[in-house]
Amino acid sequence: MARKPLTNPRKHASQERSRATVDALIEATARILILEGFDRASTNRIAERAGVSVGSLYQYFPGKDALVAAVIDRHRQELGEVARSALQKASGQPIKQAVRTLVAAAIEAHRIDPRLHRVLAEQIPRTGRLEKVETFSRENYALFRAYLERHSDELRAVDLELASFVCVTSIEALTHSAVLHNPAMLSDDAAVKAFIDETTRLIVGYLQ
Amino acid sequence: MARKPLTNPRKHASQERSRATVDALIEATARILILEGFDRASTNRIAERAGVSVGSLYQYFPGKDALVAAVIDRHRQELGEVARSALQKASGQPIKQAVRTLVAAAIEAHRIDPRLHRVLAEQIPRTGRLEKVETFSRENYALFRAYLERHSDELRAVDLELASFVCVTSIEALTHSAVLHNPAMLSDDAAVKAFIDETTRLIVGYLQ
DNA sequence: GCAGAATACGAGCGATCGCTCGTGTTCACT
DNA sequence: AGTGAACACGAGCGATCGCTCGTATTCTGC
Known part of the structure; x- marks a missing residue:
């Protein structure tokens, strides 16, 4: 069976710091949606506001939509x-x-x-x-x-x-x-x- | 007084063919909104579907928003x-x-x-x-x-x-x-x- | 028929987007 | 102290966006 690329979002954040990263990302998404609107809510901006890199963002969310959905x-x-x-x-x-x-x-x-x-x-x-x-x-x-x-x-x-x-x-x-x-x-x-x-x-x- | 750049949208379409252009653009915008959605409704796509160039589009509409507003x-x-x-x-x-x-x-x-x-x-x-x-x-x-x-x-x-x-x-x-x-x-x-x-x-x- | 205004064209600029991937850092466990 | 897994990083790719501007075509009035 073909294994899925490891770069795709990991299912679970097992360690505590990653849990915090996920929370920060969701919170940042909400803040940006409120302050800047959906159009201006880019993944880069969300990551920046969360104090996290885009790379980390994509470890936990497959894309922008997933963030908003969360x-x-x-x-x-x-x-x-x-x-x-x-x-x-x-x-x-x-x-x-x-x-x-x-x-x-x-x-x-x-x-x-x-x-x-x-x-x-x-x-x-x-x-x-x-x-x-x-x-x-x-x-x-x-x-x-x-x-x-x-x-x-x-x-x-x-x-x-x-x-x-x-x-x-x-x-x-x-x-x-x-x-x-x-x-x-x-x-x-x-x-x-x-x-x-x-x-x-x-x-x-x-x-x- | 500074004169406004002539490239900006001209107020009125006086000739008949330009009237048709404007109508075609509005109609094309509506069609694309329906068929492809707001996100995919780019000015290039709208112009193409209207059978008109982007340049002409910007002669009559200051931007995408104006099209949608129309x-x-x-x-x-x-x-x-x-x-x-x-x-x-x-x-x-x-x-x-x-x-x-x-x-x-x-x-x-x-x-x-x-x-x-x-x-x-x-x-x-x-x-x-x-x-x-x-x-x-x-x-x-x-x-x-x-x-x-x-x-x-x-x-x-x-x-x-x-x-x-x-x-x-x-x-x-x-x-x-x-x-x-x-x-x-x-x-x-x-x-x-x-x-x-x-x-x-x-x-x-x-x-x- | 001609001049100039009006209209139409579309390659392409600069900005931004979502997203990847090679690399560096920290953790858990021994 | 050492090792591998988990986590974090961020420069930058390819695509797309809104839009400009130099040029070509068509219309109007004389």
């Missing part, structure tokens, strides 16, 4: 934790309360690292190996659908498939747009409450 | 016509009917050139001179708000600002996502009707 994954995991814990909390609540919980969590999630979130949403070409950004909303979608199934006695007769799509898409779009494009809309606690009230009304009114 | 503008104008005519048609209708009209128009608009729309939405880095894509939704937003003002007696007491945001953002996100990411959701007339029904219910339920 940043996306890290960010997604953080969002995922917020989403999952919110859905767990909501699972025991009646619909109205549950929707409030989810909307509040959606805002919270979008506030984890808004600048990075914005770059990932607006500058990463969703093509080739980098299109898995949407996988995330599929997950939320399935989880929300499961909630609706368990609480179907509280709602009007709905097509679960369609209803989940409508709710998740709307909540995601509203919070995303509010946090990233209309920050004034969430400028203080009162405004945030008003936003949550309205979004909750939208969703609950639709489901019941 | 494509965006052309597309936006087409969408704008659909949106404006729908809002005009809706202006005399009661809310429920009006929302149906608008949702149907939103789907229609997203179907004008879905592949181009997708590229513009997903691959164009919304940075630098190319971030005006969102200007469009601002326009819709204002027009919809005007409708709500004229029909405020038909709805519950609402914050017009907030309500317009919620409605326009939701409709746009739902139709966009349905047309581009869930084509199965609009596969036949019955499915389209179901989608319009649900979206209308969402919005009308919220406004009343």
